[in-house]
Amino acid sequence: MAKKAFEGLTESMYYILMAFSKEEMCGMDVTQYIEDKTKGRVKIGPGTLYTILARFEEEKIIEETAVEGRKRIYRITERGVQMYEDELLRLKTCILDSEEGDL
Secondary structure (H helix, E strand, C coil): CCCCCCCCCCHHHHHHHHHHHHCCECHHHHHHHHHHHCCCCCCCCHHHHHHHHHHHHHCCCEEEEEEECCEEEEEECHHHHHHHHHHHHHHHHHHHHHHCCCC
């Protein structure tokens, strides 16, 4: 069976959506948000970032709202918000499963 696109997000994808769930941003703002939020634990290089942004835009998960020279500003779409919320619920469920004490 073929896997649906974006079924289960990578850590990088998750943090990128988290950033956009806060406000519209450009790629550099997203990178800074993630570094600040994770206290440097998660670092996303430009290749990874811009590959994910392109895929997210292609899949209508984010949309471009402005262009200032080479700087592009994006915002999350309704589809992106739903993906972020679904992933957040999945991760919380994983935590709850681990806390049920099978050890």
